[in-house]
Every structure is written in C-alpha cells, then in structure tokens.
Amino acid sequence: MDRDLVLLFATRTLRMAAYGGLAVVLALYLAAIGLDPTSVGLLLTATLAGDAIVSLWLAIHADRDGRRRTLMVGALLMVLGGVVFALTDQFAILIAAAVVAVLSPSGNEVGPFLSVEQAALSEIVPSARRTTILAWYQLVGSLATAAGSLIAGLVVQVLLDGGAEPAVAYRTVIVAYAVAGIGIGLLASRVSNRVESPAPADPSIARRFGLHRSQRVVAKLSALFALDAFGGGFVIQTVVALWFATRWGLEPGALGAIFFGANALAGLSGLVAARLAARFGLIATMVGTHIPSNVLLILVPFMPTVELAVGLLLVRFSISQMDVPTRQSYTISVVDPDERSAAAGLTGVARSAGAAISPLLATPLVAAPILSGGLPFVISGTLKIAYDLLLWREFRSVRPPEESAAPIERVSSPDSGPSPDSDRPAEPAEGGSTGR
Secondary structure: OOHHHHHHHHHHHHHHHHHHHHHHHHHHHHHHOOOOHHHHHHHHHHHHHHHHHHHHHHHHHHHHHOHHHHHHHHHHHHHHHHHHHHHOOOHHHHHHHHHHOOOOOOOOOOOOHHHHHHHHHHHHOOHHHHHHHHHHHHHHHHHHHHHHHHHHHHHHHHHHHOOOOHHHHHHHHHHHHHHHHHHHHHHHOOOOHHHOOOOOOOHHHHHHOOOOOOHHHHHHHHHHHHHHHHHHHHHOHHHHHHHHHHHHOOOHHHHHHHHHHHHHHHHHHHHHHHHHHHHHOHHHHHHHHHHHHHHHHHHHHHOOOHHHHHHHHHHHHHHHOOHHHHHHHHHHHOOOHHHHHHHHHHHHHHHHHHHHOHHHHHHHHHOOOHHHHOHHHHHHHHHHHHHHHHHHHHHOOOOOHHHOOOOOOOOOOOOOOOOOOOOOOOOOOOOOOOOO
C-alpha cells in the first residue's frame, strides 16, 4: 500500500480510538469531579464551539501553510486538552481549555484533522476511487472509535470494581487521550510532501476563507450541514451514554460495549454506501439512507425495555453513517483542488458550530421527566429529517464529475475572472437547479 495512505489511515485510527474512549467517560468524569448537569452541558458546548473556531482557522490556512504542519498542530492541541482536563477541576480553567484545545465529547471528528486528511487523500488517490477510499477511511475510523469506547469502558469498569474512586478511574482515559495526541503528531510528521496542495499559494485567498470559485456552493452546503449537526448534537455519544446510565442504570462496561457495536456497524455501513453511490449517486444515497435512520432515532425513547432501546439504536447506527463518506466525497468533488482543505474545513466547522449549542440544551433534558429523558432523540431525528429534505431540494441536480457523462459547465464567481476548464461541476442556480 501507499506509504502516505497508510500513515493517514494510522493517524485516523489512533485519533478516533482516543475520541471514542473520551466520549464514553467525559460527561461522567465531569460529574464525578463535582460539576452539575448545567455546567457539564456548558463545558461540552464550549468544547464544540472551541473546536469549530480552531478548526476554521487551521483549515483555511492548511493548503497554503502545509497540511502536515496543520495535522501536527492539531495533535498538539489534543495533548493540551487531555493534560489540562486531567490536572484540574477548576471550572474556569476547564472552560478555557475546552475552547482552545481539541476534545471530542461526541466520539466524532473534531479539530482540523478530517478536512486536511480528506484533501490529502484526494491528492494521492484517483477521483474514481475517492468515495471508496473515503468509505474505508470511515470504516477504519468507526472501528477505531468502537474499540476505543469498548476499551475505555472495560478499563474504567475494572478500576471501579477494584475500588478506585470514579474520578480517578475516568481520569485514566483522559490521560490516555493526551498520550494518543503525542502519537498522532509523530505519525503526521512522517507524511511526505505528496499530500500538499499542488496549486501555488495565493495570499489573497485567505481573505475569502481559502475559497475562490466555490464560495456560494460551500456556503449552502455549510448551512445545511450545520442544521444536520445541530440536530445530531442532541444525541452525541456522551449524551446518549448519560441517558442510558440515567434511564436504565447501565454501567460503563455496558456502555462501552454498546458503543463498540454501534460504531462498528456505522463503519461497515460506509462500504455499502460506496456501492449505493456508484449506482444511485452521492446525493440520493445520502438522503435515502439518512431519513430511515432518523425515524429509528425518534423511536428509541419509546422502547419499553433497555434491550429494545439498545437494539433499535444499533439498527439505526447500521445505516446512519452511510451519508458520511458520500458527504465527504461530494464536498471534495464540487470544488477545485486548491480549495479542498478549506471547503472540507468550512463545512466541517459549520457542523461543529451547529452541534455546539445542542449539548447545552440536551443535557438538562436527559434529567427531565418528558419521555423519561428521551426528548433529545425526538428533537434530533426531526431536525435531521428536515436537513435531508432541504439537501435533496438544493443539490439533487448538482452532480460531481464522476457521475456526469455530459460536459461540465464552468462557472466563475464574480471576482475570480475567466477560469480554465476544470473537472468541477457548476454551482447550483437559485432554487437548487443547474438547468441540466
């Protein structure tokens, strides 16, 4: 296999394992050191908001300042977050660290890594294989998240059974998160220059968030992805773990096993998504698999037993992430090569920003009597279905190059001037139609 491909997959694996472990224990750890539910929700929101700000800054400069360097800076910020959260219980210091550092309370991607790695992968694999490679990238990440969740849950359970204080047991995972950040930085430093942007640096592009011809289409995608993430923020892994612990009394070991299965199923679904996309198209695959998964999500809190609730959640995860590699591939395909890090970063930041407020609202709802604390599931599923319908309306006619047999029209933004032919499809006209 390609050496750079192996290194990028390795950074993804180690990072997502660390994220998976952190997501299982973070809310429980914050509660164990004496924070009330509102304070926990505020910290989770600050973490996601900070990740969005940091990711935005790093992503829009990555193509010009260096993708390898950006990955190494992100790894350093992971180390910072793990160290500070492990060493103090002072709320003010934790808030400051949550804003500046890279922490994942959801088990999902945060920080600059995803956007930079997507752009880097697009430099070393042909466009015809992009969706399949991103599907494997999703699978590796999901399996790593699952393994991290399982290992963290088991380690904490062993420590608790051995008489350790809850805060001490949970802190073990926080320290391991910081160590993982060191490993990621070392791996990123070994990636070659092949992953860097082939286009010459244009200093003025930074004033346009790293974009030139794709500003409008990225703005529309970002707004839609923010809505999807806002809905998803109500059921981030930390909140779901808290709900199962509060509603059904599940222990950390059981929670780790649940999220191991959920993330494993989610990753495997990405491979199916690549096949569906090859037949039906990226947008159709995204919407067609996402709507049923969100109907299942809405039904989770209505289940009368913990076994049915867990079972339905696992079925939901088996199809819920099919839109991830397709969404990533679509975003990369509709912009120019020297905009890829910025486009992936901006849409990723929009998702982080959209998800930032939700935990603050969701955490108190878990303790509310409505639906036995399950109202976040209903809110999340409803908002995400609205996103699916809007995405279909706006982008069903905008095809990436590999899906279009017809010549691609070239559209330039008003300030870009005449542009050469490119493999990027035209941006959508008002109302979501390209006229094709």
